[in-house]
Amino acid sequence: MLDYIKKISWYIVSNKKRYILIVIFLMLANLLDIIPPQLIGRTIDLINNGELTAAMTRNILLIFIGVIISTYVVSYWWGYLLFEGAIKIESILRSRLMRKFLLLSPGFYERSKTGDLMAKATNDLKTVNMATGFGIITLLDATTFLLTIILVMGITISWPLTIFALLPLPLLAVVESRLGKMINTRHKASQEAFGVMNDAVLEVVEGVRLTRSYVQESAENKRFHKLTDNYLKKFMKVEQLDAFFQPLTIIVVSLSIAISFGYGAVLVNNGVITVGELITFNVYLNMLIWPMFALGMLFNIMERGNASYDRIQGVLDESDDLNDSGDQEINGTLFNFDDVTFKYPSGEYNSLENITLELNKGETLGIVGKTGSGKSTFIKQLLKIYPEGTGNLIIDGLNISTLDRKKLRDKLGYVSQENILFSKTVRENILFGKPDASPRELDEAIRLSAFDEDLKRMPDGLDTLVGEKGVSLSGGQKQRISIARSLIKSPDILILDDALSAVDARTEQRIINHIKENRTGKTTIIITHRLSAVHHADKIIVLDKGKIVEEGTHDMLSKGRGWYGEQNDYFLTGGDSE
Numbered sequence: 001m002l003d004y005i006k007k008i009s010w011y012i013v014s015n016k017k018r019y020i021l022i023v024i025f026l027m028l029a030n031l032l033d034i035i036p037p038q039l040i041g042r043t044i045d046l047i048n049n050g051e052l053t054a055a056m057t058r059n060i061l062l063i064f065i066g067v068i069i070s071t072y073v074v075s076y077w078w079g080y081l082l083f084e085g086a087i088k089i090e091s092i093l094r095s096r097l098m099r100k101f102l103l104l105s106p107g108f109y110e111r112s113k114t115g116d117l118m119a120k121a122t123n124d125l126k127t128v129n130m131a132t133g134f135g136i137i138t139l140l141d142a143t144t145f146l147l148t149i150i151l152v153m154g155i156t157i158s159w160p161l162t163i164f165a166l167l168p169l170p171l172l173a174v175v176e177s178r179l180g181k182m183i184n185t186r187h188k189a190s191q192e193a194f195g196v197m198n199d200a201v202l203e204v205v206e207g208v209r210l211t212r213s214y215v216q217e218s219a220e221n222k223r224f225h226k227l228t229d230n231y232l233k234k235f236m237k238v239e240q241l242d243a244f245f246q247p248l249t250i251i252v253v254s255l256s257i258a259i260s261f262g263y264g265a266v267l268v269n270n271g272v273i274t275v276g277e278l279i280t281f282n283v284y285l286n287m288l289i290w291p292m293f294a295l296g297m298l299f300n301i302m303e304r305g306n307a308s309y310d311r312i313q314g315v316l317d318e319s320d321d322l323n324d325s326g327d328q329e330i331n332g333t334l335f336n337f338d339d340v341t342f343k344y345p346s347g348e349y350n351s352l353e354n355i356t357l358e359l360n361k362g363e364t365l366g367i368v369g370k371t372g373s374g375k376s377t378f379i380k381q382l383l384k385i386y387p388e389g390t391g392n393l394i395i396d397g398l399n400i401s402t403l404d405r406k407k408l409r410d411k412l413g414y415v416s417q418e419n420i421l422f423s424k425t426v427r428e429n430i431l432f433g434k435p436d437a438s439p440r441e442l443d444e445a446i447r448l449s450a451f452d453e454d455l456k457r458m459p460d461g462l463d464t465l466v467g468e469k470g471v472s473l474s475g476g477q478k479q480r481i482s483i484a485r486s487l488i489k490s491p492d493i494l495i496l497d498d499a500l501s502a503v504d505a506r507t508e509q510r511i512i513n514h515i516k517e518n519r520t521g522k523t524t525i526i527i528t529h530r531l532s533a534v535h536h537a538d539k540i541i542v543l544d545k546g547k548i549v550e551e552g553t554h555d556m557l558s559k560g561r562g563w564y565g566e567q568n569d570y571f572l573t574g575g576d577s578e
C-alpha cells in the first residue's frame, strides 16, 4: 500500500499546499468528532449525580449544534480539496498517456491491443483516481481518527482498558495486508481480461457487417461470451477477496467490545472508572468500526490503484525506438537510398533488400510490383515510421537517423492505403492537412483531387458529416478527400500509396494530370497497381521480394520482358496474354 503512495509522491509533493490543508481540515474534523461522546458521558454522570441544571442542558445543546455546523464546513473543504486533487491526477496521467500514444511508433501498436490501451485510458485511470481520492482520504482519515480515538480513550478513560480492548487490532492489520497483496495480482489479471474483452467489443462492432454477411453471428456471440466469462471470473476473484474485509472488521471490533465490557466491568467494580466513562469508552470503540473498516478498504483500493498505476506507467515508460537527434531543416533536394535493407521488428524476412536509388527534387518516382513486394515499406522508411535497417538513407546530404521526425514529415504529404478520416465534416477533414488554409486553397485542393463533382451531390456540401471513419462515403470519395487533405498542404514531397485504387480510370487520369501540372519542381512518389498512374513518371522501379528488379521510364520498361513489360502487355490486351 505504501508502494502506491511512493509512486504518486511526485504529485503530492507538487501539490503540498493542498495536502497540508487537507490534513489540517481532517485533524479538525477528528477533534470535533471526539466532543459528542465526551458530552454524552458527562451528561450521563451529571444525571446520575443529580447535578444537571437547565442552563447546563442549554449549553450542551449549543455545543452540539456548534460541533455539527463546524464538522459540516470542515468536512466539505477536505472532501472538495481531496477529490479535486484526485480528478487532477487522473487528467494529468490521461494527458501524459495521450501524448505517449501520439508519439509511440507502430512497433508499440503491433504489440498492444487497442482494447487494452482503451482500458488503460479509462478504467485504470479511474482506479488511480479512486486510490488517490478515496484511498488517501481513507488513509489520512482512518489513521488520524484511529489514533485520536485511541489517545482520547487512553487519556480520558483508562490506558489498561484501551490496550486490552485493542489487542485484536494487529491481527486485522496482518490479514488485511496479505489480502491487499493478493488483490494487487488479481486486479492486474482482471484488468488485462477487461482489455481483451474491450478489444473484442471493438472488433465485433467494426466487423458487424462482415459477420452478418458470413452468417457468423452465433460464433461471434460464443467467442464474446467466452471473453466476458473470463473477465467475470477474474473480476469475481478480486471481489471474493474484497468480501473478506467487512466480516473481518466486524469480528475484530466485536472481540474488542467483548473484552472492553468484561474488563471494563471489573474496572467499574473497583471504582477505577465510572459507568458513564465505560459507556463513553464503548461509544468510542464503536466509532472505531469505521476507521478499521476503512483501513481494510484502504488496502483494497490502494492495491487496485497500485496495479492500475503500474499498467499506465508501463505505457509511459515505453521507450521511443526512433532516434530524433538533429534539428536540421531539409527541403528534399536529393533522396539517396544507399544499399538500404530493412526487416520489420516482428518480421522474419527482409522486407527491403539492398535498395540503392537516387531521387532528385522535382522528379516523379513510380513504384510498382507484386502485392507484398515492399512498396509501402519503402515509403515507411522514408517517413521514418520504423527504426532504420542497414545501409544509409540520405536526404539532402543528411542521414535520416539524424533528422527530426516532425520536421521531416512536415515536408511530406502522405496518402496511405487506409484513407483514415475523422468523424467530422468534409471541410474539417481536408483542412486537417493545413488548418489555416484560405477558401481559395481549399477549393483548389478539391479541384486537384477531382472531388468537385461529388461535392455538388453532398447534402450539406463541405459541411456534410462523413460519419465514423467516413462510413457514409464511398471508397473513391474517401480516397479523394485524403488526397485533397495532402494536396492542400502543397508538400515538397507528395506520396500516394495506392491512393487511386478505388477511383475509375478517367478520374485517375484527371487527378494524375492535375498533379503533373501543379507539382512542377516538386517531388512526387506514386505507388500503384495500375501502370497508367505512373506512365508519366521520370523514374519507375519494380520491386520484388523487397529488391529493385527493374528500373527505368515507362517507355524503357514496357519494351522489356520483365514484370513491367508483362503487366503492360496484359493491360493492353485486356488480359488475353495470360
Ligand SMILES: Nc1ncnc2c1ncn2[C@@H]1O[C@H](COP(=O)(O)OP(=O)(O)OP(=O)(O)O)[C@@H](O)[C@H]1O
Binding pocket: 110, 344, 345, 346, 347, 351, 369, 370, 371, 372, 373, 374, 375, 376, 377, 378, 498
Ligand atoms: N508491420 C509489419 N510487420 C511485419 N511484416 C510486415 C509488416 N508490414 C508488412 N510486412 C511484410 O513486409 C512485406 C512487404 O509489405 P508491404 O506492405 O511493403 O508490401 P506492398 O508491396 O506495399 O504490398 P501491397 O501491394 O499489397 O500493398 C510483406 O511480406 C509483409 O507481410
